[in-house]
Structures are given as structure tokens and as C-alpha cells.
Amino acid sequence: MAKLYDAYGNLVDLGRLREEVAAPSLLSVRSIWSEHPTRDLAPQKLARLLLDSEEGDPESYLALAEEMEEKDLNYRSQLGTRKLACAGLPLVVEAASDEALDQKAADLVRDVLQTEEIEDVFTDILDGLGKGFSVCEIGWDTSGRAWTPSRLSWRDPRWFTFDQVDGRTVRLKEPSGPVPLPPFKFLVHRPKLKSGLPIRGGLARASAWSYLFANYGLKDWVGFCELFGQPVRVGKYPVGAGEDQIKILEQAVRGIGSDAAAVIPDGMVIEFVKAEV
Numbered sequence: 001m002a003k004l005y006d007a008y009g010n011l012v013d014l015g016r017l018r019e020e021v022a023a024p025s026l027l028s029v030r031s032i033w034s035e036h037p038t039r040d041l042a043p044q045k046l047a048r049l050l051l052d053s054e055e056g057d058p059e060s061y062l063a064l065a066e067e068m069e070e071k072d073l074n075y076r077s078q079l080g081t082r083k084l085a086c087a088g089l090p091l092v093v094e095a096a097s098d099e100a101l102d103q104k105a106a107d108l109v110r111d112v113l114q115t116e117e118i119e120d121v122f123t124d125i126l127d128g129l130g131k132g133f134s135v136c137e138i139g140w141d142t143s144g145r146a147w148t149p150s151r152l153s154w155r156d157p158r159w160f161t162f163d164q165v166d167g168r169t170v171r172l173k174e175p176s177g178p179v180p181l182p183p184f185k186f187l188v189h190r191p192k193l194k195s196g197l198p199i200r201g202g203l204a205r206a207s208a209w210s211y212l213f214a215n216y217g218l219k220d221w222v223g224f225c226e227l228f229g230q231p232v233r234v235g236k237y238p239v240g241a242g243e244d245q246i247k248i249l250e251q252a253v254r255g256i257g258s259d260a261a262a263v264i265p266d267g268m269v270i271e272f273v274k275a276e277v
Contacts, residue, residue, distance in 0.1 A: 004184075006183035006184070007183070010183070012182075012183050012184060013182065016182045016185060017140050017142070017147070017182070017184060017185060018140065018142055020137065020139070020153075021137060021172070021181075021182055021185055021186075022135070022137050022155045022159060022160075022172055022186070023137075024156070024159075028174075028175060029159070029173045029174065029175055030156070030159040030173060032156070034063045034066065034156075034158065035059075035060065035063050036063070036067060037049060037060050037061075037063050037064040037067065038064060038067045038068070038071065038215070041064075041212055041215065042212075043212065046064075046208060046209070046212055049061050049064060050205065050208065053199050053200075053205075054197065054199065054200065056161060056162065056164055057161070058157075058158075058161060058162070058199050059158045061199070061204075061205075062131055062156075062157045062158045063158060064204070064208065065130050065131045065202065065204035065205075066131075068130075068204055068207065068208070068211050069130060069204075072207075072211055072214070075203075075207055075211065078203075079129060079130050079203065082126070082129055083122075083123050083126040083129065084123075086122060086126055087119040087122040087123050087126070088119065091110075091113050091118070093106050093109050093110045093113070094106065108146070108148070111148075112148050112149055117151075121136070121152045124136055124152065124154035125152075125187065125189045126189070126191075127154065127157070128189040128190060128191050128202070129191055129193070129202065129203055130202050130203050130204045131157050131202045131204055132190070132191075132198045132199045132200065132201045132202030132204075132205070133157060133160075133170065133188065133189065133190045133191075133198045133199070133202075134154070134157060134188070134189045135154075135155045135157060135159075135160055135170060135186055135187070135188050135189075136152040136153060136154055136155065136186065136187045136189075137152070137153045137155050137185065137186055137187075138151075138152060138184070138185055138186065138187060139151040139152070139153060152187060155186075159172065159173050160172055160173060161173060161178050162197075162198070162199060163178075167197045167198075167199070168190070168197065168198060170186075170188050233253045233270060233271075234253075234270070234271045235249040235250065235252065235253040235268065235269070235270050235271075236268065236269040236270070236271065237249050237268050238268070241268075245268070248268075249268050249270075252268075252270065253270060
């Protein structure tokens with residue numbers, strides 16, 4: 001069998017090209033289940049996870065970027081516009097030269113790209129616009145004399161991290177620690193939206209603080225709408241009432257606000273104070 005070498009002259013393990021390297025597994029560090037950092041998101045928490053992403057632990061930040069795309073309609077729309085604009089462009093493959101070998105290589109690439117799923121593939125690749133990078137694993141068809149990519153599978157960026165030395169080289173998370181990506185097995189996209197580290201270049205990082213403040217404002221508006229027009233409810237308990245009785249009255253006052261009904265012991269009073277203009 002012919003030997004294959006990578007760009008640095010290293011021998012490539014062909015067996016690795018035939019197997020899934022970064023598939024999810026419940027028993028490994030690559031789980032499909034994710035934390036939800038937008039829950040109880042506060043300035044201190046956001047600052048912490050952004051700093052962690054710079055220092056080599058981007059998992060919480062990447063989970064935040066995923067949730068922002070699910071919960072913020074404007075952010076999702078802006079990302080979707082950019083993804084669809086690229087995915088819908090016509091594909092043009094140009095040979096490196098007029099030589100027969102280069103022309104044959106270009107024809108091979110054109111044949112591989114003539115698939116109905118190519119727009120979905122581009123959408124997966126462009127996931128890096130929000131998160132700073134994206135990774136797709138190449139599945140190779142080895143049935144013929146010439147090996148060709150049969151599929152590109154999106155891989156959750158939480159399953160990867162960056163080299164601690166250069167901050168740019170993507171590493172695959174393994175139980176033993178981050179390992180280099182096997183050659184010819186992954187397609188890594190690092191969109192050049194800004195200079196600097198890829199993990200700091202995604203649109204999610206630039207939008208995170210706006211998302212946080214907008215989320216605070218939305219919660220305030222929801223709370224206002226819930227209470228608007230309702231009279232203030234004041235519960236009065238008799239002198240000498242025990243702590244258990246006070247708790248019962250407090251639950252009754254709160255229940256009127258949500259259930260419009262309450263039960264209180266005899267001797268207790270609930271007064272409705274209506275705001276007058």
C-alpha cells in the first residue's frame with residue numbers, strides 16, 4: 001500500500017482516516033449534554049467565563065455562544081444572514097495550472113462538491129463566525145482506488161481547545177488531555193473577523209455584554225408587566241401570631257398575585273391598596 005505523508009513530512013496513519021476520531025460519547029470528555037451558562041448570568045459570571053476562555057478553558061464560553069444563538073432572535077438573525085449569504089454562493093473551482101494533473105485534481109474537487117448537502121456543510125463550517133472557530137470531521141470513502149470525502153460532520157467546538165503555547169492550534173480533548181488533530185481528518189475554520197486569538201474573534205464575544213444587559217432589561221419588563229394594574233396586597237396578622245401563622249399569611253398574599261385565590265386563618269386580614277392617580 002502506498003504511504004501518505006503530511007505537510008511536515010510525517011507518516012500518516014491511514015487507519016485513523018477510516019474511523020471517527022471526534023465522535024460524541026457519554027463515557028468520554030465529548031458529551032452532547034451542555035451546561036447552561038445563561039442561567040443566572042451576571043456581570044461577574046460573564047467576566048469569569050470570558051477570562052477562562054482566554055486561559056485555555058473555553059467550554060463555558062462556547063456553551064454561552066450556543067445559547068445566545070438560541071435565545072437572542074436578533075443575534076441569530078444576523079448570524080443566519082451571513083451564513084446563508086455564503087452558503088448560497090455558486091462554487092467555483094479553478095485548477096492550479098493548465099497541466100493535466102492539476103486539471104484532473106480540479107475535476108475531482110468539482111465532483112466531490114456536487115452534493116445536495118453542500119449548503120448544510122457550509123452552514124456548519126460558518127459556525128465559526130459566532131464562536132471564533134469551527135471544526136468538521138471528514139469521513140473518507142475508501143472503497144475505490146482514489147479516496148474521496150464522503151461527508152463532513154460538524155463537531156461541537158466544546159470538544160476542542162487551543163494549544164497553550166500559540167493559542168491558535170486546535171487540539172482535540174481526550175481523557176488524557178488535549179491531543180493534536182490527525183492530519184487530513186479535520187476541516188478547521190478560523191474566520192478572520194479581527195486580529196488576535198481565534199477564541200476572542202467570534203461575534204459572540206462582542207455581543208455577550210449586550211446580550212447580558214438586554215436580558216436584564218427584558219426581565220425587568222416582564223416583572224413590570226406581571227405586576228402592572230394589580231393593587232398592592234397587604235397582609236395583617238394579629239398581635240402574638242406565631243412564625244408559622246405569619247408564613248401562612250405571606251403565602252396567601254403571594255398566592256393572590258398568581259392564583260387570584262388564598263385561604264387564611266380567621267383573625268388575619270388581607271387589605272388591597274389601590275394606587276390612585
